[in-house]
Amino acid sequence: MVELRSTGKPRAAVRTWTSFMTDFSIIGKPIAMVDAAEKTTGAGKYTDDLSLPGMLIGKILHSPHPHARIKRIDTSRAQKLNDVIAVVVGADAPNPYGILPVGHDEHALAIDKVRYIGDNLACVVAVSEATAEAALELVEVEYEILPAYFDPEESMKAESNLIHDNKPHNLEKDYHHTFGDPDKGFAQSDYVTESRYLANEVTHAAMEPHSTLASFDIDSQTGQAGRLTVWSSTQVPYYLQHKLSLVLDMPMSQIRVIKPLVGGGFGGKSEVIPLEIIAAVAARKAKAPVKITYTREEVFWAHRGRPRTIIDLKTGVKNDGRITAVKARVVQDGGAYCSYGVVTILYSGALLGALYDIPNIHYDGYRVLTNKPACGAMRGHGTVNVRFAFESQLDEIAGRLQIDPAEIRRRNLLKPPCITVNGLRVQSYGLPECIDKIVERSGWKSRKGKMPKSRGLGIACSHYVSGAANSIIRSDMPHSTVNIKIDRDGGVVVYTGASEIGQGSDTMTAQVAAETLGCALSRIKIVAADTDLTPIDIGSYSSRVTFMAGNATMRAAQEVKKQIASAAAKKMNCAPEDLVFRDDSVFKQSTDHVGAGLRPAQEEQNSASVSGRVEGQILRGSLQQKRKDEGPKDSMSFEEAVVATIDFHGALTGTGSYAPPLEARGGKHKGGGVGPSPAYSYSAQVAEVSVDEDTGEVTVHKVWAAHDCGRALNPVSVEGQIIGSVWMGMGQALTEEMVWKDGLLMNPGLLEYRSPSSVESPEIEPIIVESIDPEGPFGAKECSEGSLAATIPAIANAIYDAVGIRLRESPFTPERVLAALRAKKNAKTLDMTEGVDPTAPVRLREHGGALWFKGKGPERHELDPARRTEGG
Amino acid sequence: MSLADFKLLRPRTLDEAISLLAPQAGEGARATRVIAGGTDLIPSMRQKLFEPEYVLDIRQIAELKGIRETEQGTEIGALTTLSCIERSSVLKQHYPVLVEAAKTVASPVIRNMATLGGNICLDTRCLWYNQSLTWRKSCGFCIKKDGDLCHVAAGGKKCWAAFSGDTPAALLCLEAEIELAGPQGTRRLPLNDFYTGEGDSYRRLQLNELLTRIILPKATADLSGTYRKLRIRGSIDYPLAGVAITLKCLNGHIESGRIALTAVNPAPVLVKKASEVLQGKRLDEELAELVGDLAAKTAKPLTTSALTPEYRREMIRVFTKRALLALAN
Structure with a gap:
């Protein structure tokens, strides 16, 4: 850690729910999401709600084999079925693509090989879903079955039958980083501990399954297919536009991507998903609009969730708890394609x-290919599983050294502003306050160690980036650009490429614009995520929107405000700098602005002041004339000021962009581009759990979750994000697990993939900590992801506190907990976890099942073409 | 996953239903299916587990609804919803174990649709079976549908899909009888005889027969009882193991006791020896332990669901013991 100039260090302030009385009129107020009404009434349109005249339905044929060469694919029988319009195969769009420039290893539909059960082979376009499904059964595919790889450590030994020919040993990417002098660090330590941790695979389980509607215009000059419009459930419309252009061989300017309402992303829609490309390819061939909506099972195959991870972690500490060195070896079971994998392994x-403050770090990361659906980005991208290991180990060390687990964390704090040993710049740092708050609120000092039998408290911390400082496609382009247009109607239209996916992007944009302009929130109209209308924004991922699009919005608004100020200043006979924009008015700083400042918040937000007696637009000119005649004044309504500006300047527009500063872009080492962020959020949590020692069932009673989000632009929304993160983390900690048997997903549905229900939801007390980041918009930074990672180790540590078992494999299902309890008590041993000891796991386990045909089993279904041939 | 086309038959009386069912019964996957709540049938039809030509919708038949007290006991129409059972004051008073079991089924929304008859007729479940056509094709199908081998029992030719209804365990403890109506009239049989113990052909119901009523005998009214269900989530989930117990105690001694298990065998089963062991004894920790072991021996869970079979069997033991001790107090 290199300490930077410490003057001007922002001091964190802790605020409670009711004390959000700031100098702002819209920022910091708990306002309803701007799209809340349409979502809660059902009026809002998601992609699958859309329909176009002549629209057809696409259905995708998926591979039944985990690894096979395609010897022959014959679609002729399917094509002949009534009401089938087209059948698309790999050859129809052979260009490879992938979200990362280094990982263009996917095809719209498989060309020569299938690489996981569920891989995409063909798409039937028909007038109805049922017809398309029936036609899928008529597509004949002949395979040459290849040996498949399911365990990442086995896969790394592969010499032949590689998943991708250009990836020896099925290794997508490995990194070996050394910062400081880890050997020396371990030598200096008083105590070293080392363990293996396993985190099983989880997926986003967003409420809305992926859906895409693609439609080509007919070019008026040529009569051929012209421009393409795609409506899709995506977090990244601009990346989708880019990848469509690659695969379809079309210029980006001929492709328009529109993002309707999205029912949750969590990273599962943060890259181009096969159906988005397939729908466009199919629409081109069918010469008609095509919609594809995934079934829940297909969502699980598209996946891109958090990979199964093996973490071998070693930590060295001094007797006082100060960390001297950390060594981590991380192996990720990445599935069959690169996806975001290179980024995931780097984030880890x-x-x-x-x-x-860790002075010496050694890191070996291996992203491994296996014959399973691809893993990608998921809430807390890359950090969550390693954080589970790290915070568990730190708890263990605290126990060994007899240091309070909260105290050992305090002894290892950074001293910001600083640059960490691995090149990350930290400015605002609310972690100390987060720890203080949860210790206080949970009664940690008085209750820890004095809990009733089988009940315990656990603490853990986490952090996350507020957007990546380096874009995945290297360029000097700003990461976000926002345009604002204000016209004579007094309406403020904000054009932003940022994608609302339920996290509050549109609401944040509206609040930032309204606060900066001092106008009523009701004036703001958001036009978002439409590549034809909105300037480029690289998307909603890595928690970048508030920080980056927020800053861009602020800058665009400031530019417009400057123009309004200059016109209004002339009207008021003062300097533009003397004007205050607030409460839908513009007034001289010196003026005692009675009324506006005292208006109740609700009114401020919802009602735009109407200019005097004037209502119709035609009358506005004469109003202006009248005002002119009245001579200089001390204040104007926002609308009057706008009209005055348009009279002077013509069209009133402004633009603002944001690119992370050079100082925040990280070290120069290979892979150093991932991890740096302009600001980091911080989180600390205490979980209170009880364990049923006869059944191994864990109940989470309460979680105190403090999160440093810089400034809470909308506290009710921040609290929602904290609660959601804790809840999702709890799912990974206790119940959620993708269960595999030789590459076949045993639980591809929300009945058997068990996200917690409302019954299991504990009381969650969100605590907002505001460290006011020097570069964030109004001091804000991320709040949607960082809290997730702390929940898992907080629960693990609480389980240890409750019953003395250290679980090193997640999730902590009852069978794992009971197996560990029995082992500890030396009670009658039952092999409840198929030979894997959850306190000292060695290998990833496969779901039990006595027989497996490896794809060579009897194909006896009456619709199965093979069977039909046999029967004559 | 689309719902394939079928013809919907909507009789208004039981006789009409039987007359429609008999000639159009069909067989195999195309056999006519009866729909009541539809919470089990519709997802299975989407997964192409059933592809009936006809679906017989019995929801219009008023005589199949409601709870009636009679001379012999209490009769429950097969169409009575689980939420109705949950709220029934008669059942709460006299057959609390059934109410408790009904309350644990799925989620409140499902219970508003799902019927007691449907819960009794519930198809057996297995991770290798309750999957889409594409999924099942990728494992070469299984013995219960389209295939000829079982994936959960080595070399198995027997289907081990687990019966996963909650209420039948309670009904077995209550010595419930069921009434079946067919073209030859009605027949009554103990619920215990309804199940075969096979995972595939799991019930003794002719293709032209309908389950019409459930009869709870007077003899088992007012027994104390309880139902314990193993599930990962507190809502939605099917049981991964379930134990129902009824006891009749006199002066601190057990006059009679019955224990039934569900979700750990292809049928809900009574723990036969348990009744003998319990009879005449005073309930204490040791006895509860002994009976718990007996129950665990009766359970034969395999990898048909989440959680390992060893764990599920162990929970049968724990739940039985705990439930007995809870009833003793």
Whole structure:
């Protein structure tokens, strides 16, 4: 850690729910999401709600084999079925693509090989879903079955039958980073501990399944297919536009991507998903609009969730608890394609830093290919599983050294502003306050160690980036650009490429614009995520929107405000700098602005002041004339000021962009581009759990979750994000697990993939900590992801506190907990976990099942073409 | 996953239903299916587990609804919803174990649709079976549908899909009888005889027969009882193991006791020896332990669901013991 100039260090302030009385009129107020009404009434339109005249339905044929060469694919029988319009195969769009420039290893539909059960082979376009499904059964595919790889450590030994020919040993990417001098660090330590941790695979389980509607215009000059419009459930419309252009061989300017309402992303829609490309390819061939909506099972195959991870972690500490060195070896079971994998494995290493002061770090990361659906980005991208290991181990160390687990974390704090040993710049740092708050609120000091039998408290911390400082496609382009247009109607239209996916992007944009302009929130109209209308924004991922699009919005608004100020200043006979924009008015700083400042918040937000007696637009000119005659004044309504500006300047528009500063872009080492962020959020949590020692069932009673989000632009929304993160983390900690048997997903549905229900939801007390980041918009930074990672180790540590078992494999299902309890008590041993000891796991387990045909089993279904041939 | 086309038959009386069912019964996957609440049938039809030509909708038949007290006991129409059972004051008073079991089924929304008859007729479940056509094709199908081998029992030719209804365990403890109506009239049989113990052909119901009523005998009214269900989530989930117990105690001694298990065998089963062991004894920790072991021996869970079979069997033991001790107090 290199300490930077420490003057001007922002001091964190802790605020409670009711004390959000700031100098702002819209920022910091708990306002309803701007799209809340349409979502709660059902009036809002998601992609699957859309329909176009002549629209057809696409259905995708998926591979039944985990790894096979396609010897022959014959679609002729399917094509002949009534009401089938087209059948698309790999050859119809052979260009490869992938979200990362280094990982263009996917095809719209498989060309020569299938690489996981569920891989995409063909798409039937028909007038109805049932017809398309029936036609899928008529597509004949002949395979040459290849040996498949399911366990990442086995896969790394592969010499032949590689998943991708250009990836020896099925290794997508490996990184070996050394920062400081880890050997020396371990040598200097008084105590070293080392363990293996396993985190099983989880997925986003967003409420809305992926859906895409693609439609080509007919070019008026040529009569051929012209421009393409795609409506899709995406977090990244601009990346989708880019990848469509690659695969379809079309210029980006001929492709328009529109993002309707999205029912949750969590990272599962943060890259181009096969159906988005397939729908466009199918629409081109069918010469008609095509919609594809995934079934829930297909969502699980598209996946891109958090990979199964093996973490071998070693930590060295001094007797006082100060960390001297950390060594981590991380193996990720990445599935059959690269996806975001290279970024995931880098985040896992890079974000060992920036939470605590660790002087020496060694990191070996392996992203491994296996014959399973691809893993990608998921809430807390890359950090969550390693954080589970790290915070569990730190708890263990605290126990060994007899240091309070909250105290050991305090002894390892960074001293910001600083640059960590691995090159991450930290400015605002609310972690100390987060720890203080949860210790206080949970009664940690008086209750820890004095809990009733089988009940315990656990603490853990986490952090996350507020957007990546380096875009995945290297360029000097700003990461976000926002345009604002204000016309004579007094309406403020904000054009932003940022994608609302339920996290509150549109609401944040509206609040930032309204606060900056001092106008009523009701004046703001958001036009978002439409590549034809809105300037480029790289998307809603890595918690970048508030920080980056927020800053861009602020800058665009400031530019417009400057123009309004200059016109209004002339009207008021003062300098533009003397004007205050607030409460839908513009007034001289010196003026005692009675009324506006005292208006109740609700009114401020919802009602735009109407200019005097004037209502119709035609009358506005004469109003202006009248005002002119009245001579100089001390204040104007926002609308009057706008009209005055348009009279002077013509069209009133402004633009603002944001690119992370150079100082925040990280070290120069290979892979150093991932991890750096302009600001980091911080979180600390205490979980209170009880364990049923006869059944192994864990109940989470309460979680105190403090989160440093810089400034809470909308506290009710911040609290929602904290609660959602804790809840999702709890799912990964206790119940959620993708269960595999030789590459076949045993639980591809929400009945058997068990996200917690409302019954299991504990009381969650969100605590907002505001460290006021020097570069964030109004001091804000991320709040949607960082809290997730702390929940898992907080629960693990609470389980240890309750019953003395250290679980090193997640999720902590009752069978794992009971197996560990029995082992501890030396009670009658039952092999409840198929030979894997959850306190000292060695390998990832496969779901039991006595027989497996490896794809060579009897194909006896009456619709199965093979069977039909046999029967004559 | 689309719902394939079928013809919907909507009789208004039981006789009409039987007359429609008999000639159009069909067989195999195309056999006519009866729909009541539809919470089990519709997802299965989407997964192409059933592809009936006809679906017989019995929801219009008023005589199949409601709870009636009679000389012999209490009769429950097969169409009575689980939420209706949950709220029934008669059942709460006299057959609390059934109410408790009904309350644990799925979620409140499902219970508003799902019927007691449907819960009794519930198809057996298995991770290798309750999957889409594409999924099942990728494992070469299984013995219960389209295939000829079982994935959960080595070399198995027997289907081990687990019966996963909650209420039948309670009904077995209550010595419930069921009434079946067919073209030859009605027949009554103990619920215990309804199940075969096979995972595939799991019930003794002719294709032209309908389950019409459930009869709870007077003899088992007012027994104390309880139902314990193993599930990962507190809502939605099917049981991964279930134990129902009824006891009749006199002066601290057990006059009679019955224990039934569900979700750990292809049928809900009574723990036969338990009744003998319990009879005449005073309930204490040791006895509860002994009976728990007996129950665990009766359970034969396999990898048909989440959680390992060993764990599920162990929970049968724990739940039985706990439930007995809870009833003793």
